[in-house]
Amino acid sequence: MQTLTTVAYNKNEEEEKKLILREYRALLRALKQRIKKGDKELLRRAFEIAADAHKDMRRKSGEPYILHPLAVARIVVEEIGLGVTSSICALLHDVVEDTEVTLEDIEREFGSRYAKLIDGLTKISNVVDLKAETTIQAENFRKILLTLTEDPRVILIKLADRLHNMRTLSSMNREKQLKIASETSYIYSPLAHRLGLYEIKSELEDLSLKYTQADVYTEIAQGLKETKRERTRYINEFIRPIKEELERNEFEFEIYGRPKAIHSIYNKMRTKHVAFEEVYDLFAIRIILNSSPEREKEDCWKVYSIITNFYRPSPERLRDWVSVPKGNGYEALHTTVMGPAGRWVEVQIRTSRMNEIAEKGLAAHWKYKEGATSVQESKLDSWLHHLREMLSNPDTDTLDFLQDFKLDLFTEEIYIYTPKGDMRVLPKTATALDFAFDIHSELGARCIGAKVNHRLVPLSYQLKSGDQVEIINSSKQKPSEDWLAFVTTAKAKSRIKYYLKEEKRKIADDGKGMLHRKLDHMGAPASPHNLNELCLFYKKPSLLDLYYGIAVGNTDLKDLKEFTVQNDKLVHTVKEVKADTHLLTAEEHVTKPKPAKNAELIIFGESSDKILYKLAQCCQPIPGDDVFGFITSGEGLKVHRTDCPNASRLLTNFGHRVVKTKWAKNKEISFLSGVRIIGMDDVGVIQKITNVISGELKMNMRALSIDSKDGIFEGNIKVYVHDRDELDVLCQRLASLDGISTVERLEIEDKE
Ligand code: MN
Numbered sequence: 001m002q003t004l005t006t007v008a009y010n011k012n013e014e015e016e017k018k019l020i021l022r023e024y025r026a027l028l029r030a031l032k033q034r035i036k037k038g039d040k041e042l043l044r045r046a047f048e049i050a051a052d053a054h055k056d057m058r059r060k061s062g063e064p065y066i067l068h069p070l071a072v073a074r075i076v077v078e079e080i081g082l083g084v085t086s087s088i089c090a091l092l093h094d095v096v097e098d099t100e101v102t103l104e105d106i107e108r109e110f111g112s113r114y115a116k117l118i119d120g121l122t123k124i125s126n127v128v129d130l131k132a133e134t135t136i137q138a139e140n141f142r143k144i145l146l147t148l149t150e151d152p153r154v155i156l157i158k159l160a161d162r163l164h165n166m167r168t169l170s171s172m173n174r175e176k177q178l179k180i181a182s183e184t185s186y187i188y189s190p191l192a193h194r195l196g197l198y199e200i201k202s203e204l205e206d207l208s209l210k211y212t213q214a215d216v217y218t219e220i221a222q223g224l225k226e227t228k229r230e231r232t233r234y235i236n237e238f239i240r241p242i243k244e245e246l247e248r249n250e251f252e253f254e255i256y257g258r259p260k261a262i263h264s265i266y267n268k269m270r271t272k273h274v275a276f277e278e279v280y281d282l283f284a285i286r287i288i289l290n291s292s293p294e295r296e297k298e299d300c301w302k303v304y305s306i307i308t309n310f311y312r313p314s315p316e317r318l319r320d321w322v323s324v325p326k327g328n329g330y331e332a333l334h335t336t337v338m339g340p341a342g343r344w345v346e347v348q349i350r351t352s353r354m355n356e357i358a359e360k361g362l363a364a365h366w367k368y369k370e371g372a373t374s375v376q377e378s379k380l381d382s383w384l385h386h387l388r389e390m391l392s393n394p395d396t397d398t399l400d401f402l403q404d405f406k407l408d409l410f411t412e413e414i415y416i417y418t419p420k421g422d423m424r425v426l427p428k429t430a431t432a433l434d435f436a437f438d439i440h441s442e443l444g445a446r447c448i449g450a451k452v453n454h455r456l457v458p459l460s461y462q463l464k465s466g467d468q469v470e471i472i473n474s475s476k477q478k479p480s481e482d483w484l485a486f487v488t489t490a491k492a493k494s495r496i497k498y499y500l501k502e503e504k505r506k507i508a509d510d511g512k513g514m515l516h517r518k519l520d521h522m523g524a525p526a527s528p529h530n531l532n533e534l535c536l537f538y539k540k541p542s543l544l545d546l547y548y549g550i551a552v553g554n555t556d557l558k559d560l561k562e563f564t565v566q567n568d569k570l571v572h573t574v575k576e577v578k579a580d581t582h583l584l585t586a587e588e589h590v591t592k593p594k595p596a597k598n599a600e601l602i603i604f605g606e607s608s609d610k611i612l613y614k615l616a617q618c619c620q621p622i623p624g625d626d627v628f629g630f631i632t633s634g635e636g637l638k639v640h641r642t643d644c645p646n647a648s649r650l651l652t653n654f655g656h657r658v659v660k661t662k663w664a665k666n667k668e669i670s671f672l673s674g675v676r677i678i679g680m681d682d683v684g685v686i687q688k689i690t691n692v693i694s695g696e697l698k699m700n701m702r703a704l705s706i707d708s709k710d711g712i713f714e715g716n717i718k719v720y721v722h723d724r725d726e727l728d729v730l731c732q733r734l735a736s737l738d739g740i741s742t743v744e745r746l747e748i749e750d751k752e
Contacts, residue, residue, distance in 0.1 A: 016064055020051065023070040030077045031087060039084045045109060046088040053099035061171035068164060069094060075160035079200065081360040082156060089117045090157050096122045120154035121161075155191065162188045163200055166207040175660050178628065178642060181211035182651035196328040196361030205263035213266075213626075213643050220262045220269075223276040231257070231283060238285065238311075238339045245306050251299070252290035257283045273678075273742060281336075284346040291351040297322055300333045300349050307347055311337035314344065322354075327413050327425045329357055414465035426463065429488040433459040436471045437492035444492060445499055446473035460486040478503070508544050511551030518557050524565045533570045613637040613661075615671070619644035619747070622671040624724020629661040630654070645747075663723070670720035672702060673727055674746030680739035681713040692733050693719060699730065716746055 011019065024047055028035075031043075050069050057065035073090035076082045088110065095101040096118055103122070107115035166184055169177050185208035192201035210217040235257030246253055260282055268279050291299040300322050307313075317336035325331045331354040339345040350358065412428040416435055424438055432452065436459075437444030450457055451470040463469065479499040487493055515534075516526050524530055531543055538555050540546040549555030563570045613629060619641040621627050626642040630650055639661060640647055651658055679685065686706060693699050700720040707714045721727045727745065735743040 020064060020066055023067060027070060027073050027087065030074055031084060034083045042088060046091040049101065050091045050095055053095045053101045061168060071164045072160045075163055076157055080156050080160060082153060086153050086157055089114065089121065090160060092118055093121045093157060093161060117151060117154060120151060121157060159188060159192055159200060163204060166204060169211060177211045179651050181208040182648040184208045186648040186652040194328055196330055196357060199359045202261035202263060206261055209263050209266060216266055217262060220265050220276060224259055235283065238345060241310050242307055254288045257285050259283045273744065281344055281346060284348055286348045288355050289351045296351045303349050304333055304335060307337060311339055313337045324415060331357060414463060416463055417468040419468065419470045427488060430463050431486050432457055432461045432463060432469060433483060434487050434489045434492045435463060435469050437495055438489065441495045443471055443473055444495060445479050446475060446477045447471055448474045448477050504548055505544065507551045508547035511547035514550050515547065518560060522565055524570050525568055530570045537572060613639050616640040616644065618646050620673060622673050622721060622724055622727060623663040627661050629659040631657040631659065670700065670722055672718060673721050674716060674718040675731055675734065676744050676746045677715040677734060677740060678742040679713060681708045681711050682739055685713065688737055689734065697730060697733065
């Protein structure tokens, strides 16, 4: 499928027809074993409707549009493992959105079950609405989740749709590529991860990386290619004795080495600050057993025992997800052992059933639903239940929710026990208070402390896997603002915010009474116009804030003297607000646009408009970096690097505020950047470094700080450069000094 779009598209009508039919037949072949009586006609009908509806449409690559729904349907079947109903929906997934076909047409042709699924797909299809406001983006994401909890198939088809779009992203323009790739890494790959679709998740991540950081991607892909022979040799050497022993024990199995995803290698390089050559666990060994359901666990441990007879395991890296599966259903036994030549090798042991779950996630659960009394299924169910509960709360702020939810998707899990011995799965960062909210939101709200393993601890106590926790509560307790600082689960956060808002509302009620009485006294009605006028005057973002301010006394009703009433309308009579009134004290932090400080020239798009901008502090871009412009609400245009830690969040949530930017050639202006150096501490090291910077390269150094410990030093140097090339030269030159082991660009940790 992928090759279709990577070659330039030129086919005549006849060839096109053949190609489309070939793809359709391939879909039928993939579905072969699942097709029951009558299915074929339905599939044919869906294909015909879609082909006809899209007949005048083409993809950006030039190929007929219908190839896209066909490809999505094949992914749905071959890579996710869904059946006929889902294939039909995949074929039709874009017709209601993009063509004349209506939902009623679908209902008439296929019935209400299909119409409902297509409706779900249509509702979430416009998440990449570039012009949409932030809140609409967030609202769309909420919709995705809502549909997910209604029928998970919708989200699985949506993931297949996204996967195919990512696979064919090369034909889009750069701006679209960046936005779609960012959105994918922001929302879709975490979602695939949460649903246990590991294969799809890593492909999505790799593809996102390919478009957001092409140079990094190519470097790693190239590195993997070059080291392939050597790696294969090593894997074979490692596998040989295990294979023989497994055969002797009459196991039915498959064993192979598998390179890690490019994205995960990149993460390792970045978090451990190492070069590609230094990431040595580039692969994992996987053993897949053909085991009967009742022998699965025993067999996995037997294989573990055989492996560790040959290679010494690292005890702290044993992961038993066979006895206790992960929250997303993943089951396997992972161990890391010392292989030949002193290299650590990760070994994953699974049965073929577990393997299918690892690859197809949620869909595989359904297949095994009957028969197995599986722990993982109920866990997935409880996750969906919990999600539904949060979404049904109308007061949830969608943007906040999105942020919290994302945190939930990513974190590792710990297992916590109730006093009765029931197990709950929580993210690794969970505190005693998170646990209380996880049990019940009322219990969370009344929590005053906890006993962890029979010992009294504060609410903020961070739990460890295996802890047994008893919650102590009091009916007098109330949630407070500072609780937000130490809860980490989305559930606890959203509940606390909800309580606080309720509390604020109660207090605001008093303020409302006070204001209405005052207005009454003045002879002015509490009309929307008048209330709005007052919000503007007191600079309050909402009526609730106005009432609340009055109730707690930081909004002074004496200022109403400045108003007169004309025709029931409040009119402000004092023209100028003096600078020393209280209005400009508490509310003064409302930011005013300031003139850009280091404004210079860059070119936008194809035209050569020259525009003022500021450099984002979070990533400090310099000319030569891949960048985009972001229109802020108070400080004009800010330029970020595409690999900025905030990039994917901004591109996804505020797509409409992003503008394409390019650097102008300019050698007159210097930009502040920096390098981080690690090396052996010796007497002359600082002198050598400063010689290179100021002497040899004649660069302007702004700050230098060196930390030294046990013979190793780490230095941060801030320096002015003209562009990326100059910074690269500096890095290369410093790296060539004796005793220097790492030189890399200094990432400034400040949040935007
Ligand atoms: Mn589509």
